[in-house]
Amino acid sequence: MSMILYVPDDAAALSVGAERVAKALMVAAGERGLDLKLVRNGSRGLLWLEPLVEWEGPDGRMAFGPVPPGEASGLLEAIVAGGDHPLALGPTEEIDYLKNQERLTFARVGVIDPLSVRDYEAHGGLAGLKTALTMTGEAICEAVLQSGLRGRGGAGFPAGIKWHTVRKQETAEKYICCNADEGDSGTFADRMLMEGDPFTLLEGMAIAGLATGARRGIVYIRSEYPHAISKMSRAIEALEEAGWLGGNIRGSGKDFRVSIRRGAGAYICGEESSMLNSIEGRRGTVRSKPPIPAIHGLFGKPTVVNNVLTLATVPMILAKGADFYKEFGMGRSRGTQAFQLAGNIRRGGLVEKAFGVTIRELIETFGGGTATGRPFRTAQLGGPLGAYVSDEMLDLPMDYEALAENKAMLGHGGITVFDESVDMAEMARFAFEFCEEESCGKCTPCRIGAVRGRETVEKILRGENVARNIALIEDLCELMTDGSLCAMGGLTPMPVLSAIRLFPEDFDRAPALAAE
Amino acid sequence: MPATAERPEILEVRALCAEYGNQAPMLLEILHDLQDKLGYIPEMCVPALAECVNLSKAEVHGVVSFYYDFRTRPGGRVTVKICQAEACRSMGAEALTEEILSRYGVTLREATAAGVTFEPVYCLGNCALAPAAMVGSELLGRADGPSLDAAILEAGR
Ligand SMILES: Cc1cc2nc3c(=O)[nH]c(=O)nc-3n(C[C@H](O)[C@H](O)[C@H](O)COP(=O)(O)O)c2cc1C
Ligand code: SF4
Numbered sequence: 129m130s131m132i133l134y135v136p137d138d139a140a141a142l143s144v145g146a147e148r149v150a151k152a153l154m155v156a157a158g159e160r161g162l163d164l165k166l167v168r169n170g171s172r173g174l175l176w177l178e179p180l181v182e183w184e185g186p187d188g189r190m191a192f193g194p195v196p197p198g199e200a201s202g203l204l205e206a207i208v209a210g211g212d213h214p215l216a217l218g219p220t221e222e223i224d225y226l227k228n229q230e231r232l233t234f235a236r237v238g239v240i241d242p243l244s245v246r247d248y249e250a251h252g253g254l255a256g257l258k259t260a261l262t263m264t265g266e267a268i269c270e271a272v273l274q275s276g277l278r279g280r281g282g283a284g285f286p287a288g289i290k291w292h293t294v295r296k297q298e299t300a301e302k303y304i305c306c307n308a309d310e311g312d313s314g315t316f317a318d319r320m321l322m323e324g325d326p327f328t329l330l331e332g333m334a335i336a337g338l339a340t341g342a343r344r345g346i347v348y349i350r351s352e353y354p355h356a357i358s359k360m361s362r363a364i365e366a367l368e369e370a371g372w373l374g375g376n377i378r379g380s381g382k383d384f385r386v387s388i389r390r391g392a393g394a395y396i397c398g399e400e401s402s403m404l405n406s407i408e409g410r411r412g413t414v415r416s417k418p419p420i421p422a423i424h425g426l427f428g429k430p431t432v433v434n435n436v437l438t439l440a441t442v443p444m445i446l447a448k449g450a451d452f453y454k455e456f457g458m459g460r461s462r463g464t465q466a467f468q469l470a471g472n473i474r475r476g477g478l479v480e481k482a483f484g485v486t487i488r489e490l491i492e493t494f495g496g497g498t499a500t501g502r503p504f505r506t507a508q509l510g511g512p513l514g515a516y517v518s519d520e521m522l523d524l525p526m527d528y529e530a531l532a533e534n535k536a537m538l539g540h541g542g543i544t545v546f547d548e549s550v551d552m553a554e555m556a557r558f559a560f561e562f563c564e565e566e567s568c569g570k571c572t573p574c575r576i577g578a579v580r581g582r583e584t585v586e587k588i589l590r591g592e593n594v595a596r597n598i599a600l601i602e603d604l605c606e607l608m609t610d611g612s613l614c615a616m617g618g619l620t621p622m623p624v625l626s627a628i629r630l631f632p633e634d635f636d637r638a639p640a641l642a643a644e
Numbered sequence: 645m646p647a648t649a650e651r652p653e654i655l656e657v658r659a660l661c662a663e664y665g666n667q668a669p670m671l672l673e674i675l676h677d678l679q680d681k682l683g684y685i686p687e688m689c690v691p692a693l694a695e696c697v698n699l700s701k702a703e704v705h706g707v708v709s710f711y712y713d714f715r716t717r718p719g720g721r722v723t724v725k726i727c728q729a730e731a732c733r734s735m736g737a738e739a740l741t742e743e744i745l746s747r748y749g750v751t752l753r754e755a756t757a758a759g760v761t762f763e764p765v766y767c768l769g770n771c772a773l774a775p776a777a778m779v780g781s782e783l784l785g786r787a788d789g790p791s792l793d794a795a796i797l798e799a800g801r
Contacts, residue, residue: 140770143785175772178785313729316769351676351713352768354781392672392711395766409671410703411710427669469772471734476772499735508730512766544771546734558733562766 130163131207132184136238138171138323139355140316145197146179152200153181160204170324172238173478174225182220183207191217225494230456231480232464233441234317237324243362245370248327254372256443260335261380265295268339272442274450276462281307281398281435282510282539282615284461284528287442290432293422294340297430302342304333304432305407305425306439308349308356309391309398312511314542317466317478318436322349322356325440326363330373330386332439335446336432337384345386346426348403351393360388395512395566399614400433402568413568414614435540437466458484461527469495471507471544481526488522490543502547506631508555510539512562513619515626516552535626537619552627552634556601557585559623567616574617577608581624591639598628598635654692656681661696668697671707675714684715721759722799724792725778728764731771740775744792760796 135141135150150166157164172180177193181203192203192215199215206213217223231237240247248254260268273288294302306329310318322329333345349357364386367373375383389407391397397406401415404426425431441463445453453463461483467490469476474496481490491497491507498504506516515536517524524530531538546555563578581604588597605621612618628635650658660677664670674693679685685708694701708714726732726741741752741762748756755761770776773785777792780799784791 139783140773140785143770143773143776143783178773310769311767313727313767314731314771315767316771319769352765352778355783390673390676391713392676393713393765394711406672407669409667409669409697409707411706413710471731471771471774473772476774478772512730542731542771544731544734550734555730555733558730562729566766 130165131157132165132167133207134167134169134182134184134189135179136171137168137355138178138238138320139353140175140320141171141178141180142355144178144194148197149179149181149195149200152197153204156201156204160208162204162208164204167241169240170237170242171320171478172220172226173234173320174223174475175477176475177217183211185211187219189220191220191223193217225475225477225479228494229480230464230482232444232453232456233328233437233466234321234325234478234480235444236328237321240325242324242326242359243366245327245366245372248325252447253327253443254331256446257331257334257372259446260338261378261382263338265339265341266292268335268446269295271446271450272339275445275453276450276457276460277438277441277445277453278461278528279435280437280441280465280540282537284538287434287438290422290434291336291339293420294342294430294432297423299430301344301427302340302430302432303426304336304340304342304345304434304439305404306333306345306347306436307398307400307403307433308347308353308436309395309403310350310353310436310540311395311398312513312540312542314470314508314511314544315468315540316470317468317541319353319356320478321436321440321466322353323359326360327367328443329360329436329440330363330367332442333386334373334377334384335442336434336439338382340430340432342430342432343383343385345384346389346407347386348389348391348397348407350391350397357388357390364388395562396568396616399568399616401614403433404431411568413570414616416613456482458482458525458527459529461529465526465538465541467526468540468542469545470542472498472500472547473545474499483527484525486523486525487517487543490526491522491545495545498545498547500547500549502549504545505548505550506546506552508544508546508623509542510537511542512559513615513622514539514542515622516555516630517626518630535622535629537622552631553585553589553637556624556627556635557582557589559620559627560585563616563620568614571611571613571617573608573611574613574620577604577612577617578620580604581608581620585624588635588637591637594635594637601628651688653682653686653689657689657692658696661693666696666698668699671697671699671704672711675708679714684718687716720755720761722761722780722796724760724762724796725765725768726762726787727766727768727770727774727776729766731767732775735774737775740787740789743789747789758800760800
């Protein structure tokens with residue numbers, strides 16, 4: 129009988145040596161004449177434990193980690209002898225971090241072989257598409273609407289409404305465009321999903337096609353994600369081969385083809401209209417709205433633009449029903465969210481939880497506080513355009529509305545933690561610098577405002593006319609919020625103003641030379 | 645045979661464009677492949693690109709210059725991208741960048757004698773294992789001086 133071990137080939141796991149562990153395990157097995165089968169799964173999302181090796185033992189999957197490549201041989205020895213090893217973590221599913229999650233979208237990530245259609249189906253995959261094939265487009269859109277699913281890319285717009293709009297357009301050609309640009313610092317959930325369960329995204333896109341009458345899908349993946357690009361390409365081939373993508377899906381008479389486009393290193397291409405321009409082979413500048421992409425999108429045709437996680441959640445909704453999904457969450461934030469714990473955090477990784485979990489639970493209970501062990505100072509929620517939060521805000525629930533009321537936002541669910549050594553004036557400077565680097569340049573408040581903002585914070589950093597310059601920044605931020613065409617310029621004030629509001633002491637600089 | 649034989653770069657452009665059906669919407673894909681082949685997008689390729697996909701030279705130039713990925717001058721033999729975004733900053737990316745640049749005696753985007761170029765990048769999607777870097781096509785988590793050195797050595801082989 130062969131022995132089965134799981135070693136992730138997720139990019140994060142590879143970045144800390146998973147490939148070397150896999151090779152070392154194969155070599156060690158060869159030396160012992162063991163029949164070892166390695167499954168290259170996605171990551172469980174317990175990233176501080178990567179490379180995390182699992183053994184399919186008589187009592188289920190047992191975890192070991194983090195496994196340094198040099199440990200591989202000893203680990204194999206220990207597993208043969210029954211599984212006792214200093215790196216043993218017990219049954220994977222029983223690890224608190226995982227056990228206390230509510231994994232719906234990520235249910236299969238890290239569990240299955242990402243490129244095995246058979247494994248996918250055995251774990252509930254394709255049930256949603258099978259259901260959708262028996263429904264009308266209108267009924268599918270309605271189910272998505274009823275589930276309460278809102279766009280997971282940041283803006284939180286109800287997916288069902290968008291789909292209904294595209295469905296109602298009377299054009300032969302329509303598109304489903306998946307936004308896999310994921311440029312926010314502190315986020316990696318889209319990448320993890322594409323690498324760990326690519327079929328669920330493709331299944332979601334096919335369902336979106338059936339729902340709206342689109343026969344073509346495009347996944348726009350950032351070039352910084354070569355592993356995801358290669359996994360997704362192979363997944364498309366595998367699903368086409370199995371007849372679930374392509375022409376005449378499983379004899380239904382319906383077609384749905386998917387192709388991949390690579391980004392080219394521009395953050396603004398995550399903004400939906402820039403992304404469409406980029407897919408059309410042009411510069412990624414923002415289009416003014418209206419018209420919205422649902423009416424006038426890719427090549428001027430009605431287009432669904434959804435985030436990876438929005439689309440990847442749909443198969444589960446159709447398989448288990450809108451009500452099942454809606455049961456999770458609070459208020460108008462239904463279902464679950466993939467929170468990403470990043471930065472200076474002891475147990476960084478992916479936590480999927482129903483909306484309503486508090487920031488403190490995520491950072492302290494799951495995350496275990498800072499990685500450096502120094503006191504927590506702040507966390508930025510929702511990527512580079514999101515607000516910083518203070519200690520006092522940690523008991524806020526993660527919910528679109530509750531965060532908005534407190535001048536913060538959920539964005540794509542990233543939580544980037546900082547310890548006390550952070551200089552918030554420097555972070556405000558960086559926010560402007562990022563906007564300066566990544567602005568598409570179309571409108572003045574963003575293009576010029578970012579430069580002036582950075583220069584003004586630099587003056588504050590030097591202690592020049594601090595009070596006056598802070599007032600100037602507040603003024604500038606108001607202008608950027610009101611006058612920018614998109615959220616790049618419109619939301620850059622979020623991190624800046626939250627830093628000034630919550631950490632005024634960091635801006636209160638004495639003139640550098642006055643002391644001399 | 646035309647009077648003056650076309651340079652190999654231009655032949656490459658024509659071949660790649662043909663592979664993508666000479667379609668303007670495929671311009672980014674074409675540019676990615678061209679850069680993979682030549683290491684950069686030579687200025688002199690722009691007219692041929694424009695002609696093949698039926699766009700103006702200005703449009704092609706606009707695309708090439710808009711995206712950070714596309715280089716118009718040859719880079720180093722090994723490219724090291726060091727993440728400068730928030731998550732990596734929270735774990736000391738700035739100090740790491742400074743340390744490595746001063747040790748190799750270069751500034752950002754300037755190649756060392758051995759052909760190593762350091763470039764800033766905003767997020768590699770490895771934010772739970774910060775600071776992150778990418779050496780060639782290899783992603784590094786919890787990057788530090790020694791691990792970067794080792795990866796650079798490996799990539800240079
Ligand atoms: C500057 C900027 C960057 C964005 N980046 C992304 C991104 O990387 N991924 C994403 O899904 N949405 C991003 N968005 C939001 C998209 O414009 C759009 O709202 C989203 O893709 C719609 O999908 P959803 O409704 O499923 O969230 C960005 C928006 C802005 C303004
Ligand atoms: S706000 Fe900035 S990124 Fe957005 S359209 Fe204006 S210039 Fe472009």
